[in-house]
Amino acid sequence: MGMHIKKEMRRDMVIAGLALAVILLMPTTIMPLIAAAAAETGIGLVAFAVAYAFWAGSCLYNAYNHNITGAEIDCVIGFIPVL
C-alpha cells in the first residue's frame, strides 16, 4: 500500500513539474512561439499544397494549349507563391 501511494505520488510530481514548466514558459516567448509554429506549420502545409497545385495546374494547362507566353508567365511568376 505504501509503495502504491509512493508510485502515484511520483507520477503526480512529474505531471506537476511539467505543468509548472508550461506555466513558467507561458509569459516567455517560447510558448507562444511553439503554439504559433504549430499553427503556422499546419496552415503553411495547406497553403503550400494549394499554391503548388495551382502552379502545376496552370503550367500543365498552358502546355496543353501550346500557349508559350502563358506558360512562361505562369510557370516562372506563378512559382513565387509556391516559394
Add this chain to the structure above:
Amino acid sequence: MLSHSLKSNKLDIFILVIITIFVFTAFILNIIHGGKGIYYVIFQYIAYPIFSIGIIYISLHSYVGTMSSERSKKLAYLMFLSYVSIMIIIYAIIIVTITPYILHIPNLLGLSTYLSSSSLLPFVLFALSYAVAFPLIFSISIVAESITYAIIGRINAPFITRDSNYLIVWLFNYPRYGGTAFGGVYKGFIIIRTPSNAVDEVSRGILVHEVQHVRGKHVPLVVSSMFAVVTYIMLTSNVYGKYLFFVLPFMFLAPLVLFRACEVNADRAMFRTYSSKALNYIFAVLKSTYGVSSTDKAPWASKLTHTGRRDLVLTYGDAIAPHAPWEFPLLFSLLTASVITALFVSRADLLVSNARLVTYLALLTYVGSVLGSIILSVLLGLVLKPIARLFLGRTLTERGLLNISTFTAGLYLAVMSFAFYGISQYVLIILFLLVILLIVGYYVGINSRSFSYVALSVVMLLAISFAVQFTLVSIIHFVRILPTTNAYGA
C-alpha cells in the same frame, strides 16, 4: 410522462399555441415599431400578462394531469407549485418596487461619480444583487412555507409526519420511486413516491436524501442564486454602464453548480446514514425510474442536476468527486474572464473611439480569457495535486483530489484577478484564504490536514505567481535594453 400529459390535454396545447402566436406577433411588432405606440401597449399590458398567466395555468394543469386521479396527490403537487409561485410573485413585486431605492444607495454613499466611471460597476451590482436576493428569498420562503402549512392543515392526505412542527412528509403510491423536497427555512415539505404503499427500505433512503435537502435549505439556496440573476438584470437595466453582461455567464452557471453541490450534499447524508447500502437505494430508484443499472447511464437531464458519478459519494463519501473535472475551472474562468474583460473595456474606451471595434475586441478578450483561464486553472490544479494527495489523500478519491486542486487554483485566479482594479492583494489573499478554508473544511473537515493543504497550496500559488512575474519582468528588461543601447550607443 410528458407525452402522456400532452396527449391528455389537447385543449391546453391549443390554447398555448394560440397564445404563443399572439404574444410572438406582438413581441415582433413591438420591436419593429421601436417599443412605442399601440404595439407597445398591446405587448406590455395585454400579451405579456396573458402569456405569463397562460404559462402558469398550463404548467399547473399539465403537471397535475400527470398524476393519477387521487385528490391528495394533486393537492400535494399543488402545494409544491404554489410554494414556488408565491415566491416568484412576491419576489417580482418586491424587486420591482425596491430597485430604484437599491440604485440610490451609491448616491447616498457619494460613490455614484466614482462608479459611473469605474469598470468595477458590474461587480458592485453583482455583489449587491446576491446581497439582496439571498435574504429576500429566505424571508419570502418563510411566508410561502407558512401559507402552504396553513393550507395543509385543512386537507386530508397520507402524511407520515403530521405532528412535527417543522417537517411534513407525504407518502404516495406510485409505479416509480422518487422524491421532492421544498421549503426548509421555517417549515419543510417532502413528497415521497413508492410502488409499495408503505415506507420500505428504498423510500427510507429517499427520505434521508430529501430530509437533507430540507435541513440544508437547498431549495431557497438555489432559488436565491437564480433570482440573483433576475435582480442583476433588473439593476443593470436602469443603469448606464458598459458591458455589464459579461458577468452573466458566470451568474447563469453558478446556480447549476450549486444545485449539483446540493444534490451531492444530500447523497452524502445518505452515505453517512446507510454507508455502503446507500448506493443500492439509488440503484433501485434509477432502475425503477429510468431502467438503468448504473449512475452514469442515467438520462442527460438527471446527470445534469444530480451529477453522473454520484456513486463516488455514495460509495466513498467523497463529496467533491462527483463534480466533473472541467466544472470548477469553467465556472471560475467565467468570473475571471468577466473581470479581465470589464477592465479591458474601460482601458480600450480611452484609446479607441470606435464603439463597435471595442465591442468586437471585448468579445474576443472574453472568449480568449475564458479559454486561457481554464488552461491556467487546470495547469495550476495539476501543480497542486501532489499537495492535495499528501494531505487529503486518505479522505478523497483520485477524482476528488483533482477537483479540489482545480477548485483551489480556479478560485485563486478569480479572487486575485480583482487586484487589477487596485484592490489590495493582502485583502484578496485573506478573502481567498477564508473562502478556500470554508470549502476545504466542508469537503474534508476542519482538521490539521486541511489547514496544511490550504497553507501549502497558498504558498505554492504565491511562489508560482512570483516566478511568473520574475520571468515576465526579466524578459521585459532584456527586450528593453536592446533598443536603448542601439539608440544611444556609440
